[in-house]
Amino acid sequence: VRGAALGILFCAGLLLAQTARKELVPVATDDRIKTYQHLLASDPSDEHTQIGLISAYLQKLRESGDITYLDRASKLIDRMLEKDGGNFSALRFQNEIDLQRHDFKAVAERAQDMLKYAPSDQGTWGNLGDAAMELGEYTQAERAYMKMFSLRPNLASYNRLAYYYFVTGDSTRAIQLMRDAVDAGDSVPENTAWCLSELGDMYFKTGRLDAAEDAYHSSLKLFPRLHRASAGLGRIAAARGSIDIAVRHYERAQAIVPLVEYAGALEDLYTAAGMPEKARQQRDLVAAIEKIGKVTNEKTNRNLALLLADHVRDLSFALNLIQTEIPIRGDVYTWDALAWVLFKTGNLQEAKTASAKALKLGTPEPIFYYHASKIARAAGDPQAAQEYANRLSALNAKFDFGKQL
Amino acid sequence: MKTNVGRSILAAAGFLAGLIFNGAPVFQLSAQTSPKAWQAYSGSAAEHIRMARDTRDVAQYNQAESDVQHLLQLSPGNYDGQKLQVAVLLGKHEFANALKLATELNRKVPDDINGWSLLVDINAAIGAYAEAERDAQWILDLRPGSVLGFEKAAGLRELFGDAEGAIEFYQEAIRRTSQNDLVQRSWLLTQVARLQLASGNVKQAQLTLDQSLALFPSSQLAAAVSADIRIAEGKYAEAAAVRERMYRGVANPENLYVWAEVLEKAGLNEQAAAAFKDFETRASAQMNAAYNANQDLIYFYTDHKQDPAKALKIAQREESLRQDEGTLAAAAWAFFQNGKYTEARNRMDRALSVGIKNPVYFCHAAQIAAKTNDQTALANYQKELASFSPNTCAANLPIQTAKEVIK
Numbered sequence: 001v002r003g004a005a006l007g008i009l010f011c012a013g014l015l016l017a018q019t020a021r022k023e024l025v026p027v028a029t030d031d032r033i034k035t036y037q038h039l040l041a042s043d044p045s046d047e048h049t050q051i052g053l054i055s056a057y058l059q060k061l062r063e064s065g066d067i068t069y070l071d072r073a074s075k076l077i078d079r080m081l082e083k084d085g086g087n088f089s090a091l092r093f094q095n096e097i098d099l100q101r102h103d104f105k106a107v108a109e110r111a112q113d114m115l116k117y118a119p120s121d122q123g124t125w126g127n128l129g130d131a132a133m134e135l136g137e138y139t140q141a142e143r144a145y146m147k148m149f150s151l152r153p154n155l156a157s158y159n160r161l162a163y164y165y166f167v168t169g170d171s172t173r174a175i176q177l178m179r180d181a182v183d184a185g186d187s188v189p190e191n192t193a194w195c196l197s198e199l200g201d202m203y204f205k206t207g208r209l210d211a212a213e214d215a216y217h218s219s220l221k222l223f224p225r226l227h228r229a230s231a232g233l234g235r236i237a238a239a240r241g242s243i244d245i246a247v248r249h250y251e252r253a254q255a256i257v258p259l260v261e262y263a264g265a266l267e268d269l270y271t272a273a274g275m276p277e278k279a280r281q282q283r284d285l286v287a288a289i290e291k292i293g294k295v296t297n298e299k300t301n302r303n304l305a306l307l308l309a310d311h312v313r314d315l316s317f318a319l320n321l322i323q324t325e326i327p328i329r330g331d332v333y334t335w336d337a338l339a340w341v342l343f344k345t346g347n348l349q350e351a352k353t354a355s356a357k358a359l360k361l362g363t364p365e366p367i368f369y370y371h372a373s374k375i376a377r378a379a380g381d382p383q384a385a386q387e388y389a390n391r392l393s394a395l396n397a398k399f400d401f402g403k404q405l
Numbered sequence: 406m407k408t409n410v411g412r413s414i415l416a417a418a419g420f421l422a423g424l425i426f427n428g429a430p431v432f433q434l435s436a437q438t439s440p441k442a443w444q445a446y447s448g449s450a451a452e453h454i455r456m457a458r459d460t461r462d463v464a465q466y467n468q469a470e471s472d473v474q475h476l477l478q479l480s481p482g483n484y485d486g487q488k489l490q491v492a493v494l495l496g497k498h499e500f501a502n503a504l505k506l507a508t509e510l511n512r513k514v515p516d517d518i519n520g521w522s523l524l525v526d527i528n529a530a531i532g533a534y535a536e537a538e539r540d541a542q543w544i545l546d547l548r549p550g551s552v553l554g555f556e557k558a559a560g561l562r563e564l565f566g567d568a569e570g571a572i573e574f575y576q577e578a579i580r581r582t583s584q585n586d587l588v589q590r591s592w593l594l595t596q597v598a599r600l601q602l603a604s605g606n607v608k609q610a611q612l613t614l615d616q617s618l619a620l621f622p623s624s625q626l627a628a629a630v631s632a633d634i635r636i637a638e639g640k641y642a643e644a645a646a647v648r649e650r651m652y653r654g655v656a657n658p659e660n661l662y663v664w665a666e667v668l669e670k671a672g673l674n675e676q677a678a679a680a681f682k683d684f685e686t687r688a689s690a691q692m693n694a695a696y697n698a699n700q701d702l703i704y705f706y707t708d709h710k711q712d713p714a715k716a717l718k719i720a721q722r723e724e725s726l727r728q729d730e731g732t733l734a735a736a737a738w739a740f741f742q743n744g745k746y747t748e749a750r751n752r753m754d755r756a757l758s759v760g761i762k763n764p765v766y767f768c769h770a771a772q773i774a775a776k777t778n779d780q781t782a783l784a785n786y787q788k789e790l791a792s793f794s795p796n797t798c799a800a801n802l803p804i805q806t807a808k809e810v811i812k
Contacts, residue, residue, distance in 0.1 A: 024538060024541055024542060024558035024562060025545070026550065026554070029549070047515060048543075051515045055516060056546070088514055089514050089516045089517075092516070093516070120443075120484060120485055121484065152444075183583065183585050184585070185586065186583075187550075187551040187552035188548060188581075189581050
């Protein structure tokens with residue numbers, strides 16, 4: 001059934017395309033997946049159904065964080081590209097998947113090829129810029145994002161330019177552009193909520209806690225399941241010393257998507273609140289994530305490496321994770337993580353070099369200056385340590401409950 | 406009698422939301438100041454198409470067409486340009502070409518919801534409702550929660566007779582539309598006001614329309630609904646004044662015809678006669694063009710000039726091009742006025758099978774049923790008519806008791 005309308009199928013309660021009216025309704029992602037799978041079984045080459053199923057898998061990935069949906073989508077894309085290597089929709093999906101898998105070089109190369117044929121495709125310019133940002137190719141990222149913006153100033157292009165300016169040290173411009181992204185809005189509320197949450201992060205990192213709180217609340221009003229906005233509120237509460245409130249926000253974020261960084265934050269908060277058993281549960285959760293990573297031969301995981309370093313656990317594994325990541329993700333965030341893991345493993349000189357690379361753009365990230373200050377002090381450079389501490393204070397010294405100088 | 410106030414509900418402009426920012430052309434540089442940038446032509450074409458959705462002024466489509474031609478010269482095969490080209494073709498009622506190009510684009514990029522939305526509009530315009538429904542469902546499936554999905558599905562829900570469901574989706578779309586996109590928010594509010602009015606909630610319709618006009622005071626579409634509200638309140642002179650302003654703003658035959666009808670209702674018979682005469686001349690002149698006022702011309706010949714033969718000739722021409730509910734209902738009425746009741750019945754049944762709840766259709770359908778001696782159908786249509794204003798159908802229908810109607 002080519003291009004069958006799911007609403008029709010479900011209202012009939014049968015996987016048959018019956019004529020039925022007045023039912024046009026949004027269909028739950030799980031139901032979409034079931035139906036597309038069924039339709040594809042009867043006609044495996046139907047391109048519309050394949051696109052529908054890939055889109056449903058990726059939506060499910062966003063909703064659940066379950067990485068297996070990425071693999072399922074990937075298999076389908078491979079099938080489409082085997083049949084027609086130039087299928088533009090399939091190539092766009094492939095970029096999305098490779099970005100998730102951190103295969104940034106592949107995305108950059110593919111996007112450049114695609115742009116030869118479709119120079120006005122804003123999404124592909126965005127993919128190219130995203131990949132370049134992760135690779136630490138900031139000049140190329142700027143060029144791609146500017147091109148994207150010139151094609152169409154909208155939420156997607158404002159958002160990316162804002163991120164670029166933040167990373168490259170211009171927080172004032174970044175915040176203004178992120179506000180523009182929010183004002184531009186998007187037909188999918190989740191996207192506007194995402195920008196509000198990023199705006200909240202920028203405010204928080206530059207010490208404007210009240211503005212950050214407003215932005216996170218606005219974000220959750222628009223899309224209540226945006227876990228990163230809940231986590232943002234948790235960070236603010238922790239910075240204000242309201243541990244109970246911080247715990248509540250982080251628990252909510254973790255209930256939506258159990259990211260390793262939420263487990264790390266909760267472990268610290270439970271410990272501070274005198275709840276050792278709950279803190280241990282979070283530690284166990286991180287250990288389980290680590291174990292799964294080892295079993296599945298996970299090569300990179302920047303956030304896990306940082307968390308292990310923070311808590312001085314399994315440092316050799318952490319070092320291995322981050323050293324493997326650097327060649328494929330050379331951005332300032334990865335250099336900072338490497339610096340921190342090197343510091344914790346006693347490689348002070350290498351840590352200093354990596355930290356300098358993290359700081360080269362002047363990114364207003366409190367954590368960079370916290371790490372740099374600790375490293376400089378340990379390396380016997382109290383003057384540099386104090387300078388970094390001053391920079392941290394000028395931003396937000398209470399950026400992380402567990403990290404106070 | 407004008408039958409389809411909301412015929413523009415599926416006009417292709419919703420997909421332009423991403424091209425418009427702050428209710429103004431996206432690109433600061435206009436096509437005039439930066440003639441070499443295809444993006445400037447894209448922004449300009451998008452704005453003209455959006456204005457055409459509000460004004461139904463075909464001149465806007467002509468300007469958009471010129472922009473698209475420049476755009477495609479500067480950037481041959483440009484995907485955005487081709488989508489704009491489809492919107493122009495649709496706006497100018499070149500349905501076959503629009504469908505062909507939209508289908509090609511959809512094959513190339515099947516995950517683009519804007520491409521699907523163009524297919525919704527085209528298929529609805531030609532009466533391919535099952536296809537339109539399928540296309541709208543694709544938008545809802547590919548981008549759950551998108552404004553475009555709710556907007557397109559709302560338009561179809563209305564056509565399928567689910568006014569409440571349509572209002573629900575338009576309100577969802579409003580909730581999700583940027584506060585800064587004043588024109589789009591106003592357009593969505595106007596759709597809600599129009600549906601509230603159609604369901605007899607005049608007061609609520611006025612309140613909603615006030616919100617719409619606050620965002621976009623010069624909206625022609627909102628002015629049209631404002632005139633309809635005045636008519637519902639029996640304030641025909643006020644409605645005529647609004648309609649005259651609209652006609653002075655966009656002097657097309659469609660606006661002239663509606664103005665003439667309101668003048669007649671207001672008892673301004675001399676002015677109405679002059680306006681109808683002018684309408685006949687102007688609508689007849691463009692009768693064979695793709696974009697025309699032929700539906701109005703059909704009703705003019707059946708209801709005002711009493712020349713049913715001319716009406717039927719035009720109706721048959723239109724039927725050969727599109728089979729949407731509006732065309733079928735107009736053809737049914739033309740056949741009826743020519744004494745061809747079976748043919749009339751066939752068309753009206755097909756028009757109503759879409760599900761649309763239009764009191765004028767029910768009024769005509771009841772008269773056709775009476776002539777074909779179908780008492781059951783007659784009773785059903787009278788029952789439908791009972792839910793509208795008693796003045797909706799002035800036809801001298803066989804009188805039924807309330808008990809009979811209920812039965």
